[in-house]
Every structure is written in structure tokens, then in C-alpha cells.
Amino acid sequence: MRIGLLGTGNVARALAHGWRAAGHDVLLGSRHPKERTDLGPLPVATLDETAAHAEVLVNATPGGVSVELLHSIGAPALAGIPLIDVGVGLSDDFTRLTHPNSSLGELIQEAFPLTPVVKTLCTMDSTTMTAPGDLTEPGTVFLSGDDAEAKRITGLLLTDLGWPASSQLDIGSITTARGQEHFAFLFMGIAGGVGSHTFNIKVVTRPAAR
Numbered sequence: 001m002r003i004g005l006l007g008t009g010n011v012a013r014a015l016a017h018g019w020r021a022a023g024h025d026v027l028l029g030s031r032h033p034k035e036r037t038d039l040g041p042l043p044v045a046t047l048d049e050t051a052a053h054a055e056v057l058v059n060a061t062p063g064g065v066s067v068e069l070l071h072s073i074g075a076p077a078l079a080g081i082p083l084i085d086v087g088v089g090l091s092d093d094f095t096r097l098t099h100p101n102s103s104l105g106e107l108i109q110e111a112f113p114l115t116p117v118v119k120t121l122c123t124m125d126s127t128t129m130t131a132p133g134d135l136t137e138p139g140t141v142f143l144s145g146d147d148a149e150a151k152r153i154t155g156l157l158l159t160d161l162g163w164p165a166s167s168q169l170d171i172g173s174i175t176t177a178r179g180q181e182h183f184a185f186l187f188m189g190i191a192g193g194v195g196s197h198t199f200n201i202k203v204v205t206r207p208a209a210r
């Protein structure tokens with residue numbers, strides 16, 4: 001698939017390398033593509049060009065600016081393109097949520113109703129996103145969104161990153177994105193306890209329940 005990733009940071013690079021290795025056509029979208037000379041083999045273009053290229057878009061920009069950045073591309077250019085949102089809205093010092101009684105995923109979906117949003121992968125660090133098989137077991141990756149087809153495509157792309165279907169848990173509508181995003185604080189606590197950011201959590205149930 002043609003995957004456009006908005007952002008050129010840790011997450012965008014990790015995901016782009018992962019999907020490129022799986023055979024996808026990736027393109028990173030930057031505010032300053034000419035200045036991004038440190039991306040190795042990953043191609044980079046403007047945000048508008050990246051949206052125009054994409055069959056699927058990924059938001060990997062700071063959560064506090066993502067909606068504004070998507071507005072700069074414009075709703076018509078984004079209409080009909082599934083948007084995988086990995087962003088989390090946190091203050092620069094990581095102590096406050098920028099959308100405390102909502103979520104970035106919900107706000108994007110509200111602002112761009114013709115763009116089906118799927119929230120996923122934001123409950124782990126960028127290393128785990130693309131190498132779940134390096135952990136003792138993958139654990140759980142969550143999907144939130146209102147559009148079944150966008151979720152199906154997201155599930156296939158997660159599989160291509162190494163997430164078995166049994167690790168992918170659909171937790172419901174885009175309103176459940178706030179649970180994923182607000183997990184950020186527990187993530188930081190667990191990271192302190194484990195002594196590493198490279199871990200994941202796993203949902204376990206009674207054997208008969210699943």
C-alpha cells in the first residue's frame with residue numbers, strides 16, 4: 001500500500017522502516033522536507049504531497065499540534081483516506097494531557113468526519129511498535145475507531161509489523177481512544193518500574209471468555 005506518514009520523528013521513522021521492510025511504499029511528510037537529510041533510505045515530501053500520495057495516512061506528530069497540522073492539509077485532501085493516529089497529546093514536560101476530557105483521536109474524527117480515524121499503537125514505545133516479536137511475547141495492541149473497513153486495513157498493517165491477529169484487540173468506537181491516550185501516565189510509571197521503555201502490556205482473561 002502507499003502509506004503516508006505525517007512527521008519525521010521516532011515514531012514515523014520506525015513505522016516507515018517496518019512497513020518498508022514488509023514491501024509497502026512509504027513516504028514521510030515534513031514541514032521542512034528539504035532540511036530532512038538524515039532519513040537514510042526513507043523518502044520525504046511536504047505534508048500536502050504526502051497526503052496526496054497516500055492510500056493510508058499515519059499521524060505521528062505531537063498531539064498538541066496534530067489537528068492544526070491536519071487543517072493545514074485541509075479536509076478535502078484528507079477525505080476518504082483512513083488515518084491511523086498514533087499521537088498522544090501531552091505537555092512538553094509530559095505531566096499534562098492536552099485533551100484531558102477527550103482525546104486526540106476523537107478530536108481528529110470530529111474535525112474531519114470524512115476521514116475514518118483509527119487509534120492504535122500509542123500505548124507502547126516506537127521500538128515495540130515495530131518489533132513486538134522481540135519481547136517475551138507481543139502482548140496487546142488496541143484499536144479504536146468507528147469505521148470497520150479502516151480498522152480492517154489497520155489490522156492488516158499491524159500484522160505486517162509483526163502483530164499477530166490474536167494480539168490485536170478492537171476496543172470499540174473512537175471514543176475509546178481516550179483510554180489509550182490516557183494510558184500514557186501508566187506507561188511512564190511502568191517504564192520506571194521496569195527500568196525500560198521497551199515493554200508491552202497484555203490483556204488476560206479466563207480461558208473460556210475468549
Ligand SMILES: NC(=O)c1ccc[n+]([C@@H]2O[C@H](COP(=O)([O-])OP(=O)(O)OC[C@H]3O[C@@H](n4cnc5c(N)ncnc54)[C@H](OP(=O)(O)O)[C@@H]3O)[C@@H](O)[C@H]2O)c1
Nearest residue numbers: 007008009010011030031060061062063087088122125126
Ligand atoms: N516516541 C514514542 O515512543 C511514542 C510512543 C507512543 C506515542 N507517541 C506519540 O507519537 C507522536 C510522535 O512521537 P515522536 O516520538 O515520533 O515525536 P518526535 O520525534 O518529536 O517527532 C514528531 C515529528 O512531528 C513533526 N511536527 C509537525 N509539527 C510539529 C511541531 N509543531 N513541533 C514539533 N514537531 C512537529 C516533526 O517533523 P518535521 O519537523 O519534519 O515536520 C517531528 O519530527 C507524538 O504524538 C507522541 O506522543 C510516541
